[in-house]
Amino acid sequence: MIRRNRILRTSPAIRAMVAETILTPADFIAPLFITEGAHVKEEIASMPGYYRYSLDNTVQEARELWSMGIRSVLLFIKCADELKDNEGTEAVNPDGLMQRAIKAIKDAVPEMVVMTDVALDPYSSYGHDGIVKGQEIVNDATVEVLARMSLNHAKAGADFVAPSDMMDGRILAIRNLLEAHNFDKVGIMAYSAKYASCFYGPFRDALDSAPGFGDKKTYQMDYANAREAIKETLMDVEEGADIVMVKPALAYLDIMRQIKDRVTVPVSAYHVSGEYAMVKAAARMGWLNEEKAILEILTSIKRAGADLIATYFAKDAVKLLG
Numbered sequence: 001m002i003r004r005n006r007i008l009r010t011s012p013a014i015r016a017m018v019a020e021t022i023l024t025p026a027d028f029i030a031p032l033f034i035t036e037g038a039h040v041k042e043e044i045a046s047m048p049g050y051y052r053y054s055l056d057n058t059v060q061e062a063r064e065l066w067s068m069g070i071r072s073v074l075l076f077i078k079c080a081d082e083l084k085d086n087e088g089t090e091a092v093n094p095d096g097l098m099q100r101a102i103k104a105i106k107d108a109v110p111e112m113v114v115m116t117d118v119a120l121d122p123y124s125s126y127g128h129d130g131i132v133k134g135q136e137i138v139n140d141a142t143v144e145v146l147a148r149m150s151l152n153h154a155k156a157g158a159d160f161v162a163p164s165d166m167m168d169g170r171i172l173a174i175r176n177l178l179e180a181h182n183f184d185k186v187g188i189m190a191y192s193a194k195y196a197s198c199f200y201g202p203f204r205d206a207l208d209s210a211p212g213f214g215d216k217k218t219y220q221m222d223y224a225n226a227r228e229a230i231k232e233t234l235m236d237v238e239e240g241a242d243i244v245m246v247k248p249a250l251a252y253l254d255i256m257r258q259i260k261d262r263v264t265v266p267v268s269a270y271h272v273s274g275e276y277a278m279v280k281a282a283a284r285m286g287w288l289n290e291e292k293a294i295l296e297i298l299t300s301i302k303r304a305g306a307d308l309i310a311t312y313f314a315k316d317a318v319k320l321l322g
């Protein structure tokens with residue numbers, strides 16, 4: 001025997017020396033759920049250990065994340081029911097909760113990279129990512145609102161807008177409108193390959209944004225397809241996306257790898273709410289070691305090609321990494 005593969009696994013020191021994939025705090029994007037009010041910290045029932053915060057607590061959380069080495073947050077707001085409609089009116093309100101949240105975080109932690117969710121579902125009386133006509137989610141009218149929404153976030157101080165809607169052509173429309181208003185330093189993180197997935201369930205509880213009718217299969221992708229993910233992603237890059245994203249993560253590592261091999265922009269994964277809930281549930285039952293599961297899963301996502309990982313485990317992971 002001339003090659004003893006186990007030599008490189010002999011001790012923790014040797015294993016650390018030859019590890020190919022190393023997680024660091026700057027890999028993580030921490031999603032934040034923001035709600036109106038003061039001193040609010042509400043645990044999300046289907047996401048134990050994860051919370052909706054009012055603005056004051058959101059700012060505190062952002063400070064803590066920054067002090068831990070986490071460099072970016074992705075903002076989602078819970079819109080009051082009475083402000084929801086079919087036009088995305090609240091989405092473009094310059095004094096809306098999202099806009100106030102962006103300002104508050106940038107004031108408190110100016111270096112924090114603030115990314116904002118751009119889609120209509122939290123603001124939609126139908127819980128859909130776009131404008132609804134009959135049973136249809138209308139593409140081009142939605143794109144127009146998404147571009148105005150992005151401009152609005154840019155004006156409030158967002159560093160990146162993150163369109164998560166899967167309408168066609170929205171990256172180009174957003175880039176063009178940002179350029180027209182001289183926001184040439186605001187980036188776009190495109191949810192390029194976002195699959196119609198059951199793993200978003202807990203998130204919809206968090207924002208009370210479940211679709212009121214039908215499902216999202218006419219705009220989000222069919223999980224049977226991989227080539228389509230490449231088509232979507234290459235188009236987003238062409239339209240000006242600075243970062244592209246695959247979502248969810250764990251059931252889509254093959255997609256992550258294929259995309260990583262085909263683009264030169266950074267690729268992000270979104271390790272979604274249902275993936276978080278699965279680990280939490282199994283750990284609570286005593287069926288899985290939560291800490292080990294977190295590191296194994298996040299490392300595998302990075303190994304598959306993710307440069308960035310949006311994950312509800314961001315803080316836990318940083319603590320585990322020591």
Ligand SMILES: NCC(=O)CCC(=O)O
Nearest residue numbers: 164199200203272273274
């Ligand atoms: N745009 C965000 C989602 O659609 C869901 C994320 C999650 O389930 O964590």
Ligand SMILES: [Mg+2]
Nearest residue numbers: 166167168232
């Ligand atoms: Mg697309």
